[in-house]
Amino acid sequence: MAKAEPRTLFDKIWQNHVVASQADGQQLLFIDRHLVHEGSFHGFNKLKEKQARVSRPDLTFGIVDHYAPTRTRDINQTDPAIAGMITQLEENCRANDVRIYGLNDPRQGIVHVVGPEQGITLPGATIVCGDSHTSTHGAFGAIAFGIGASEVAHVLMTQTLWQKKPKTMRVRFDGTLGLGISAKDMALSMIATIGADGAQGHAIEYAGEAVRALSMEGRLTLCNLSIESGARCGLVAPDMTTVDFLRGRPLAPQGNLFDRATETWLSLGSDDDAEFAREITIDCRDIAPIVTWGISPEDALPISGTVPRPESTADESRSAHIREAIDYMGLKAGQALSDIAVDRVFIGSCTNSRIEDLRAAAAVLNGRKAAVPGLVSPGSSVVKQRAEEEGLDRIFIDAGLEWVDSGCSMCVGMNGDLVPPGERCASTTNRNFKGRQGPKARTHLMSPAMVAAAAVTGRLTDVRDLMGGRA
Amino acid sequence: MKPFISLEAKAAPLPFASVDTDQLIPARFMKRSRSEGYGQYLLYDMRFDGEGRAIADLPLNAENRQGAEILVARRNFGAGSSREAAVYALVDYGFRCVIAPSFGDIFSSNSVNNGLLPARVTEEDAEEILALLEGGHETIAVDLETQEIRLANHVFRFEVEPVWRTKLLNGWDDLDLTASYAADISRYVEADKERHPWLQQTGAD
Ligand code: SF4
Numbered sequence: 001m002a003k004a005e006p007r008t009l010f011d012k013i014w015q016n017h018v019v020a021s022q023a024d025g026q027q028l029l030f031i032d033r034h035l036v037h038e039g040s041f042h043g044f045n046k047l048k049e050k051q052a053r054v055s056r057p058d059l060t061f062g063i064v065d066h067y068a069p070t071r072t073r074d075i076n077q078t079d080p081a082i083a084g085m086i087t088q089l090e091e092n093c094r095a096n097d098v099r100i101y102g103l104n105d106p107r108q109g110i111v112h113v114v115g116p117e118q119g120i121t122l123p124g125a126t127i128v129c130g131d132s133h134t135s136t137h138g139a140f141g142a143i144a145f146g147i148g149a150s151e152v153a154h155v156l157m158t159q160t161l162w163q164k165k166p167k168t169m170r171v172r173f174d175g176t177l178g179l180g181i182s183a184k185d186m187a188l189s190m191i192a193t194i195g196a197d198g199a200q201g202h203a204i205e206y207a208g209e210a211v212r213a214l215s216m217e218g219r220l221t222l223c224n225l226s227i228e229s230g231a232r233c234g235l236v237a238p239d240m241t242t243v244d245f246l247r248g249r250p251l252a253p254q255g256n257l258f259d260r261a262t263e264t265w266l267s268l269g270s271d272d273d274a275e276f277a278r279e280i281t282i283d284c285r286d287i288a289p290i291v292t293w294g295i296s297p298e299d300a301l302p303i304s305g306t307v308p309r310p311e312s313t314a315d316e317s318r319s320a321h322i323r324e325a326i327d328y329m330g331l332k333a334g335q336a337l338s339d340i341a342v343d344r345v346f347i348g349s350c351t352n353s354r355i356e357d358l359r360a361a362a363a364v365l366n367g368r369k370a371a372v373p374g375l376v377s378p379g380s381s382v383v384k385q386r387a388e389e390e391g392l393d394r395i396f397i398d399a400g401l402e403w404v405d406s407g408c409s410m411c412v413g414m415n416g417d418l419v420p421p422g423e424r425c426a427s428t429t430n431r432n433f434k435g436r437q438g439p440k441a442r443t444h445l446m447s448p449a450m451v452a453a454a455a456v457t458g459r460l461t462d463v464r465d466l467m468g469g470r471a
Numbered sequence: 472m473k474p475f476i477s478l479e480a481k482a483a484p485l486p487f488a489s490v491d492t493d494q495l496i497p498a499r500f501m502k503r504s505r506s507e508g509y510g511q512y513l514l515y516d517m518r519f520d521g522e523g524r525a526i527a528d529l530p531l532n533a534e535n536r537q538g539a540e541i542l543v544a545r546r547n548f549g550a551g552s553s554r555e556a557a558v559y560a561l562v563d564y565g566f567r568c569v570i571a572p573s574f575g576d577i578f579s580s581n582s583v584n585n586g587l588l589p590a591r592v593t594e595e596d597a598e599e600i601l602a603l604l605e606g607g608h609e610t611i612a613v614d615l616e617t618q619e620i621r622l623a624n625h626v627f628r629f630e631v632e633p634v635w636r637t638k639l640l641n642g643w644d645d646l647d648l649t650a651s652y653a654a655d656i657s658r659y660v661e662a663d664k665e666r667h668p669w670l671q672q673t674g675a676d
Contacts, residue, residue: 016667019659020652026634028652030659032670042505042555050646058672081502125670132553132577148555148581154645160656162645164634166576196489197547197573230550232576253669261669296489296547317545317594321488412552414498421521433493433551435516 006271008168009237010203013143013268017126019160026162033120034060034155035111035129036098038067038085038414043130043152044092054096056159061120062093062100063111066414068407070377073104082415096156109380109406112136112350116220117382119249123238123265128155133350133430135226138235139219140242141268143203145233166232167277169202170270173210175284180464182360183218184352184428184447186210187225188290188300190282196298199231202278205270206236210284216245217356224351228297228430237269291337291460292432292445294325299432300445301337303462309333328434329442330422337460340444343423345374345401345455346437347448349411352428353379357448358387361428362395364452364466371458374401374451375417377409401455413438426454473586474642478567479612480540482622484530484604490514490544491551492578496560509556510563530605541611543600544571549578549589558585568613570620570629572597583635586642588615590629600627615640 007015020028034056036043047054054060067085069078075086086103093100101108107118112133115121121137127144128134130152137144147161155161173186191198204226206219214222219236226234236242243262246252253261288302301308307326310319310333326333331340347353347361358378376396378384384406387393393403410417411429418438419425425443428451429436432443444460453463500512518532519525525532531539542561548571549557558581561569568588579589590613592600600611603622612621613629615636620627637643664671 020655024634024637028649028655030656030663039501039554045504085502119674122669124667130553130555132551146553146577148553148558148577148584150555150581150584150645154649157646158649158656160649160652162648164632195547196550197575200573200576227551230547230573230575249674251673254674257669257674261667264667296491296550316598317488320486320545324487412498414501431491431493431551433489433491435497436493439497439516439521 006274008270008274008276009141009205009235009268010143010168013124013126014165016124025164027165028160029126029163031128031155031159031161032059032125033127034159035115035127036060036062036089036093036152037065037111037131038089040130040152041088041092042149043156046149046153047156050157052157054098054156057097059159060098060156062089062098063114064089064101064103064108065110066408066412068103068108068405069415070404070407070409070417073405075103079416106381109382110350110353110408112224113354113379113383116140116216117249117380119246119252122246122252123242124268128161132227133224135231135233136220136224136350138223138226138233139216141235141238141265143233143235146227166201166203168205169199169278170205170207170276172208172279172281173206173284174208174281175210176213177210177284177287180289180449180467181287182447182449183214183221185287185290186284187222188292188297188445189287191225191229191297192290192300193282194229194280196228196296197230199226199229202231204231204234206234211236212239215356216241217354220354221351225430238265289450289463290446291450293329293331293337295328295432295434297430297432297445299325303337303460305337307331307333307335307337338462339459341424341459342372342426342444342454344372344419344425345370345451346410346425346427346429347451348375348377348379348409349429350379351430352448353377353383355383355386357428358383358392361448361452362392364449364463365399365455366395368399368456370400370455372455374455375404375410376401377404378406380406399455410437412436419443426451426460472642472644475567475586475588475615475639477612477614477616478540479610480567481536481538481609482541482543482604482611483536483539484601485542485544486601488545489547489550492549492554492557492575493551495549495557496554501554501556505559508563509560510565513560513564535609538565540565541568541570541613542566543597543604544569545597546572546594548574550575553577555581558582558587562587570597570600579635583638586639588613588631588639590620590631592620592627592629596627599625
């Protein structure tokens, strides 16, 4: 018998889901899990236009997050336009027998935090959501990617999607991370290296010693940011860290079925001689705490760096971008990053709002006062409760930060949690785009520990300077 | 969906890199239903100042660029959020084609699903097209069959995924195609219940 072609993890999961293929290379994929949120209303409207119903309500999950108010859970106390977005999702789900984690559900939270937490996200699955950070779920060894409203409608109606297979790329992180360095720093250094469009058209598999050493929380952060390098998705091969995280999760398989599934999951991985269209290797010893200074996640540098000079590059497009970024961000070329004063901080979002993220920030803030105001929004109501059991809420509150309910909050400001115009925010989120946190708001992305450090000093700060005796 | 075969129309330069979907349609306008139209909110915070006045030196606001159907930008256009509303804003404003060196993947598929052509050119060609527009040229011809862009007496080649090209040329909608595969989907589900029962149901069901 001829030896089977070596395949990548991505290829294996993809091939498992092909329902049909067309001569032009398009393939019809079965979708195992479809997550919907308030923004999915365009998709539901298309469904209504066609007088269709959700084809697999049992594989569709509604979660209130983008517009979730964080200072009250009383819909009547919420801005009517925002409340309308929430009730619209609840009605669309109910009308289609789709289960909904509503505003007052104890399992509510950001869709990419709730999926893994509830065991909706499983290895070997295909997962889509009308949200680009769906790449997060790839941490479990799943093919997970964001889709637009037309595609949401297509999945609602058929539980499938036409796709052309992306190319594969492997990013290997060798060595071990230094103290105070996290998955966020790994991801930002990768994006700074390859560019915000560096992985366009590719699915990234993260591998190497440092990735294996990451907890599920860290892997979720890493995969979350795949989209900021332009990748369609990112994934990590399942191992015992994955299995241990899933055991006992409400919607994960139980009992014998869990054992059977585990066998399949642990067999998923790229074959030794599988070929990737591209491979890059990053040495973790070279990774320092990273901050962004500009208006694209690729505008990222170690905290010891300085704001770039437009004339430092001969590339006209790049130097125009640097000028535009410096102007928008209100910075000076050549200025030390550690001299940049911030007006507020935000800890939250699907990138960094899980329990480990809160612990990392709290470790820095413990017994200290924040020099600037700030908001801490846990990724889910489950994370919130856990953090309160551990007393983390007290640390944030005692430092002078606001401890609020879960949702997308200041990551995108749809619920009204905004950075005021012209203000500068040190943020654990994923996008420093112009206006992302509010019109004219200025965002610096960094890890939770780095945001905590910025809160303490009131400027961008190397967290390692504040870590004596803490970790 | 309306097919896209060729187009000769006014073009507007947008000489920025990484014009993300948050800029194309700021989040605060996304509560509206599509029937209200998204065109007026396209690039809102770039086109208007804090008082809602049009920013005069933005080429897109110039008199001679009104009615433009082709937009020319720098690399990484449409990166970021999967919001299809970004494409609605472009289409409702009147654009039918965006020319740039690279596009966000999700943005590209959203574009094609709305009959908007994402035409990929080299960085050098994008710079040259931008320079020609800034030099006063106004009209561009885009031919999807030959994958050519004509401007003044220059011809530039553009790339687009073959699958998307076919879809745009024919104005196809995925749903029509999928309907013919209903039996294959049922067969897949039956087989997968055996292979991966935990995927075809959830633990609590
Ligand atoms: S937290 Fe931010 S990035 Fe994540 S799903 Fe919500 S809005 Fe999107």
